[in-house]
Amino acid sequence: MTLALSGARILTPEGVVDGHMLVIDAGRIQRIAPLGEIPANARHLRLQGGWLAPGFVDLQVNGGGGVMLNNAPSVDSLRKMAQAHARIGATTILPTLITDTPAVVAAAITAVEMAVAGGVPGIAGLHLEGPHLALSRKGAHYPALIRVMEEEDLALLLEAARRLPLLKVTLATESVTPEQIRALTAAGVLVSLGHTDARFEDCRAAADAGAACVTHLFNAQSQMGNREPGVVGAALALGALSAGIIADGIHVHPASLRNALRAKAGPGRVFLVSDSMATAGSDIDAFTLNGREIRRSGDRLTLVDGTLAGAHLELAQAIRNAMAMGGLDACEALGMATRYPADLIGRFDLGRIAVGARADLVHLDEDLCLRRVWRDGLDLD
Numbered sequence: 001m002t003l004a005l006s007g008a009r010i011l012t013p014e015g016v017v018d019g020h021m022l023v024i025d026a027g028r029i030q031r032i033a034p035l036g037e038i039p040a041n042a043r044h045l046r047l048q049g050g051w052l053a054p055g056f057v058d059l060q061v062n063g064g065g066g067v068m069l070n071n072a073p074s075v076d077s078l079r080k081m082a083q084a085h086a087r088i089g090a091t092t093i094l095p096t097l098i099t100d101t102p103a104v105v106a107a108a109i110t111a112v113e114m115a116v117a118g119g120v121p122g123i124a125g126l127h128l129e130g131p132h133l134a135l136s137r138k139g140a141h142y143p144a145l146i147r148v149m150e151e152e153d154l155a156l157l158l159e160a161a162r163r164l165p166l167l168k169v170t171l172a173t174e175s176v177t178p179e180q181i182r183a184l185t186a187a188g189v190l191v192s193l194g195h196t197d198a199r200f201e202d203c204r205a206a207a208d209a210g211a212a213c214v215t216h217l218f219n220a221q222s223q224m225g226n227r228e229p230g231v232v233g234a235a236l237a238l239g240a241l242s243a244g245i246i247a248d249g250i251h252v253h254p255a256s257l258r259n260a261l262r263a264k265a266g267p268g269r270v271f272l273v274s275d276s277m278a279t280a281g282s283d284i285d286a287f288t289l290n291g292r293e294i295r296r297s298g299d300r301l302t303l304v305d306g307t308l309a310g311a312h313l314e315l316a317q318a319i320r321n322a323m324a325m326g327g328l329d330a331c332e333a334l335g336m337a338t339r340y341p342a343d344l345i346g347r348f349d350l351g352r353i354a355v356g357a358r359a360d361l362v363h364l365d366e367d368l369c370l371r372r373v374w375r376d377g378l379d380l381d
Contacts, residue, residue, distance in 0.1 A: 002030070003377055004038050007047035008363060011054070011334055012353050022052060024359040027376035031355055047363055047372075051330065054338040055091025055360030055375065056315040057351045059168065059271070060127060060216070060244055062096045063278035063287075063310075069095050070289055071278075073108040078115040082122035084281030088314045090274070091360035091375045092124050092342075092350050094168060098289065099130030099141040102156075109160045116165055121375055124345060125166025128157075129215065133195035134172040139220040140309035141195065142290040148175045154183060161187040166345055170215040172196030178209040185210025190345060193231060193241075195220045203234030207241055212268075213344065214243040216275055217260060218252050219308070232260075239265045242344050244273040246311050247318040247325065250300055251275075254325035261326045271340040272318045277301055277310040316362075316370045323368070330368060 006021035010032060023030040023039060038044055063069060065084030067077045078095055085093050097108045105128065112126040130141050132149040149171070161167045161184070168190040171181075174197065184191050193206055194215025199222070203211075214221070214235040222230030235243040243264070247257060264270050274280065277294065278287040285296040294301055294309045301309050315337045322333040342351025349358050359377035364370055373380040 002039050002042040004042040004044045005047060005052060005361075006035055006044065008050050008052040010052045010353055011331060013339060016331065022353065022361075024377040027359055027378075029353060029355055029357050029359050032353070050363060050365040050371065051334070051368065052353070053334050053362050053364060054351050054353055054357075055086075055362055055373065056089045056337045057092045057124075057341040057345075057347070058085060058090040058274050058276075058315055058337075059094040059124075059341050059345065060096050060129075060273035060275045061085060061090070061093040061280075062098055062276060064276055064280035064282070066278055066282040066284050068278045068287060068289060069097050069108060070100050070104060071287075073097065073104055073111045075111055075115045075118060075120065078111055078123055079120050082120060085276070086122055086373060086375055086380055088281050089316050089362045089370050089373055090122075091362075091373065092122050092347070094124045094127045094166070094345070096127040096129050099133065099145045100290070101145060105131075105156070109163065113163045124347065125164045125168065126160070127168040127170070129170040130195065132171040132175040134174040134197055136197050137172070137195045137220045137222075139195060140289070140294075140303055140307050142292070145290070146175075149180055154180055157184060157189060158187050161189050166190065168192060168213070168345075170194040173198040173202040173206055178205050181206055181209040181211055185212075193221070196231060197222045198231050198234075200229040200234050203231055203241070204238060207234075207238050212240060212242060214241055216251065216273065217243040217245045217270065218256055219246065236260060236263045237265055239268050242268040242340070243270050244341075245270055246275050246313065247272055247321040248299060248311050248313045249321055249325065251308065251311060257322070257326045261322075261328065269340040269344070270336065271344065272315055272322060272337045273341075274313045274315055274318065275311040276313060279312045280314070314370075316364065316368065320368050333368075
């Protein structure tokens with residue numbers, strides 16, 4: 001059935017379009033047309049102002065809907081996570097497995113492969129955050145499971161890259177070699193630097209080998225100093241690197257967020273991630289990870305010792321925070337949750353309102369609060 005949406009500003013890669021309607025057919029965007037050209041067979045829905053934007057693309061989702069991928073790496077968990085995040089605007093997610101045992105890693109790879117083959121909507125692939133990290137920057141990752149990358153680990157990742165539509169791997173330069181990074185990127189893996197005390201030159205070498213991203217900028221990584229720029233300095237100075245950032249006002253100070261946005265060298269971009277845990281899209285306030293309890297207090301998630309453990313953040317809120325804290329306009333902030341992450345993973349059918357793109361859409365009011373979500377042109381209300 002053809003659907004025509006009107007009454008809101010339409011955000012396109014070229015800018016905002018007013019006084020037009022969006023025509024959707026067979027789950028794809030057919031055209032942006034003047035209001036007087038509503039197709040005769042279309043169902044016409046008039047929105048009450050606000051913004052019509054692409055569905056959000058979240059490349060760091062540890063859990064949602066009350067479940068953690070680590071605790072139950074199954075198709076059912078992935079379906080629950082995708083459903084929970086779609087209802088809060090993230091119509092495409094990259095399920096993220098935090099450092100775990102080889103058996104759990106293998107189970108997660110199989111679960112994502114089966115979910116994609118089975119048509120579970122909204123699953124872009126898999127993000128393995130660890131176990132090849134630096135103990136000095138472990139954060140909430142279980143230290144006993146962190147280790148250097150061996151040949152069998154590399155073989156597993158290369159096999160996973162063949163089986164999955166997308167594999168993103170967060171690793172530390174202390175635990176891998178440039179040759180291993182080169183092998184991963186040659187196989188199509190999106191290599192991201194994170195949980196590392198890497199020096200600037202280590203990051204440059206990793207980028208030269210094909211690394212294209214930094215995981216949760218500022219968090220669990222070497223900071224920028226006067227003589228050693230560290231991971232943060234490399235993320236901002238090296239145009240080959242993009243960087244995810246958790247804009248919840250807890251993980252990153254507003255001034256740091258603002259400075260990063262102003263300093264980032266292109267073509268790499270800073271984009272928004274939720275780093276969300278099981279609490280996203282649910283009313284639970286505690287859960288376990290690797291046998292350790294994580295508690296929610298407001299929007300803060302911590303281990304018992306106070307270590308930050310992921311985030312309780314919806315991307316719509318992150319967009320508003322990026323505007324308020326980072327001094328961005330709405331178009332740029334929305335791009336950080338839509339087109340920039342979609343482009344990074346090579347999904348040019350996502351994160352944009354353009355002819356032929358998937359009709360994954362959100363309606364936001366004037367204050368950029370979420371009002372409605374469509375996935376493949378179907379209303380999720």
